[in-house]
Amino acid sequence: MLTIRNLSVNYGAIRALTGVSLQVQRREIIALIGANGAGKTTVLNTISGIVPATGGTIIFEDRDITRIPPHKIAAAGIAHVPEGRKVFPRMTVIENLEMGAYIRRDKEGIKASFQEVFQRFPRLSERKNQPAATLSGGEQQMLAMGRALMAKPQLVLMDEPSMGLAPLLVETIFEIIKEINQSGTTILLVEQNAHMALSIAHRAYVLEIGEIVLNGNAAELADNPEVRKAYLGE
């Protein structure tokens, strides 16, 4: 469904990504793991058009989206849960979710999506009229995920959903990601918490200083001695 070939990205004179290639198949959870500054977020930002690619191609559903502006990529069916959640702080939970459904025009369908999101995240329902800024970090993460789901996307890009959350909450969030995937949504997940990411992913890629150095089945990667040493703290 998503094919990235030989993607390169420069920030000015600094090279952030070099020849990154990866593939996401329908209904998969793909994890992209790596250390700080490896370029994980850059990969997601380039897919959603926020950062321009210097070279290479990004194909989504047989369509070249490499040089398409972000709002059109959203309309094509890719939702982004950005690093640091980026909820709209002074807008209410409801308004945030409405923004998630921005590309949709089917009123009935949007209503149904509200139901689904509130069912999956009961906490959001309790706080639906509060400004997003007043939510806790975990609730904001749920809001960012709910907002992405409101678009009824085919592919969700998730950037560090575990960031700054208590371990117990991280497990809940990953449980929810798994559920979202099981209900038919494809997920490309970027994580520093390699342990959690590999536990729910089907396949994974390891990014090191802008290059893919390893890829394969998530369970096999979790057993790989190099990965264990570098990312799983053994």
Next chain:
Amino acid sequence: MGNFLQNVVNQIDPYVMQILVNIGIGIILALGLNVITGLAGQLSLGHAAFMSIGAFTGAILTIKLGMPFGVNLLCSGFMAALFSVLIGFPTLRLSGDYLAIATLGFAEILKVVFLNLDITNRALGLSVPPPYSSIPLPVYVLISVVLAVTALALMQESRFGRALKAIREDEIAAEAMGVNATRYKIQAFAIGSFYAGVGGCLYAHFIAYINPSDFGFLKSIDILNMVVLGGLGSIPGVILGASLLTTAPEFLGFMKQYRMLVYGIILIILMLFRPNGLLGGVSFKEMVLKIFRKRTQPSRA
């Protein structure tokens, strides 16, 4: 109808009427800037320039063509909107404070242009004849205010208004939701400038004399103060701000000093929140917006 309205207007004390009309024009100007700065989060420092485009367009259309005033108001608004698109197109594609810088420069250039054109009567300025209409001017002001408030209230609750707020909150996240941020920012800027143009046209015909120097930087800051003082993004707030800042000098004989005092206090408050100062590598737009964001800082869990 016209006679009846004229009689009603004549019932009101001329001094009170003058203040009311000034408040009305202030509200229209401030509501326009509120679309740009309060809703879309873009800082325009040249709102008075768009007001001057409306003022001179309106004056010239009345003088040269004797255009009916209702049509004239619309033309003045559209002329201001047209120029805003020309300024907005290159600058609003970028995020940041480019609009502030561009509008600041544009206002200065425009002033010099008006001071050197024959049609605007150079530095002498234009005497504006009464508008071509049987309906008295204060009624036009009232109608314009009502329409301006209604349109803005509807806009705020619309899909478009929500998208503007999202851009103000986080432009990148808004784009990731499918909002074409560049287009919407330009549209917001054009709508706000349309308001300024209408306000300028009303002002020109009410004051009956306009000079390019009336629409300088201080006038722009005046309008910005109305919006910021009242509350960015809030219609009642903007109406309150415009009313207060328009009437305050009337109640105080020593108007000039008083206004400088208000500017001083506002600047001091801003500096308290931004101790780095204007030249401390800080974003001016953020500085204006920060006070209002302060109360709703994201909580860390």
